[in-house]
Amino acid sequence: xxxxxxxxxxxxxxxxxxxxxxxxxxxxxxxxxxxxxxxxxxxxxxxxxxxxxxxxxxxxxxxxxxxxxxxxxxxxxxxxxxxxxxxxxxxxxxxxxxxxxxxxxxxxxxxxxxxxxxxxxxxxxxxxxxxxxxxxxxxxxxxxxxxxxxxxxxxxxxxxxxxxxxxxxxxxxxxxxxxxxxxxxxxxxxxxxxxxxxxxxx
Numbered sequence: 001x002x003x004x005x006x007x008x009x010x011x012x013x014x015x016x017x018x019x020x021x022x023x024x025x026x027x028x029x030x031x032x033x034x035x036x037x038x039x040x041x042x043x044x045x046x047x048x049x050x051x052x053x054x055x056x057x058x059x060x061x062x063x064x065x066x067x068x069x070x071x072x073x074x075x076x077x078x079x080x081x082x083x084x085x086x087x088x089x090x091x092x093x094x095x096x097x098x099x100x101x102x103x104x105x106x107x108x109x110x111x112x113x114x115x116x117x118x119x120x121x122x123x124x125x126x127x128x129x130x131x132x133x134x135x136x137x138x139x140x141x142x143x144x145x146x147x148x149x150x151x152x153x154x155x156x157x158x159x160x161x162x163x164x165x166x167x168x169x170x171x172x173x174x175x176x177x178x179x180x181x182x183x184x185x186x187x188x189x190x191x192x193x194x195x196x197x198x199x200x201x202x
Contacts, residue, residue, distance in 0.1 A: 027120055027127040030166035031200040035062040035095070039168055041195035042123045043069065047186035055195050057169070062095040074180045082145045083178040086138040088158025092169060098134060098162050109138045119161055119170055123196040129165035145177045148189045171196045 036059060043055035058066035067074040079089025087109050091098045104111050112135045118128040136158045143151045161171040174193045181191040 027125060029129050030126045030163045030168060030170060030197065031202060032129075032165070033059075033167045033200065033202055035167060036060050036202075037168065038201040039197060040199040040201075042198050043196075044194040045069075045181075045184050045186065045191050046194070047181060047184075047191040048188060049186055051185035053184065055193070057092070059095065062167075064093045069184045072183050074183060075178075078176045078178045078180050079174065082143060083148070084158070084174060084176050085140050085143065085145075085151070085154070086136045086156040086158040086175060088134070088136040088160055088172070088174050089176075091134055091160055091162075092172065092174070095162075095167065095169075098132065098160070099164055101134065108140065109136055111136050116161075118163070121171060121196045124170070124198055126170070126197060126200075128161070128163040128170045130163050131170070132162045132164045134160045134162060148177045148179065151177075166200075168197065168200055169195075 039057045039059070041055040041057070043053050045051040045053070053070040056066070056068040057064055064076060064079070067076060067078065076093065077083055079092050081087050081090070091101070101111055101113060103113055114133050116131040116133050118131045120127040138156045140151050140154045140156060145151065156175050158175060159173045160169055163170045172195050176191055176193065177189055179189050181189050184191060
């Protein structure tokens with residue numbers, strides 16, 4: 001089991017860079033969903049390696065019911081605490097939480113919410129209709145992630161750029177500790193997922 005003495009992720013910094021908008025090309029807007037849809041993302045997985053692939057999230061009534069990476073099924077637990085220590089994944093599991101959360105600190109996790117100019121990423125054929133940025137920050141001390149790691153101290157960040165008009169995550173950056181990281185091409189259980197929307201199927 002991995003023993004992490006000090007683990008400080010820079011997810012939030014990288015996410016802000018990735019949030020940079022594309023050029024002035026004309027794009028169609030993100031399709032509006034009713035809470036039951038399939039969202040397909042171009043994903044960059046950063047771990048000891050760097051892996052690119054297709055990430056698929058399947059939603060029913062705003063609840064995430066299936067996750068796939070390059071057509072391999074992944075457990076929903078990758079977005080749940082303690083495997084997702086900054087708890088940003090909880091907002092991907094239930095999209096209704098995004099529209100009801102405000103700036104709040106609960107225990108060791110701080111959540112901030114802000115409006116931004118709708119994003120238009122190079123990797124996406126869509127321009128977001130709206131942009132609600134949810135950022136989470138967790139300061140972890142002496143946490144055991146079962147079967148994966150002992151984290152003695154670390155600061156972790158997650159970010160989600162949510163198109164709340166279309167009701168679909170447009171972009172997100174989530175850090176996980178889960179054995180399924182190996183199914184995504186990582187040699188270990190630690191990975192940060194950067195995902196940008198490329199298709200929506202209602």
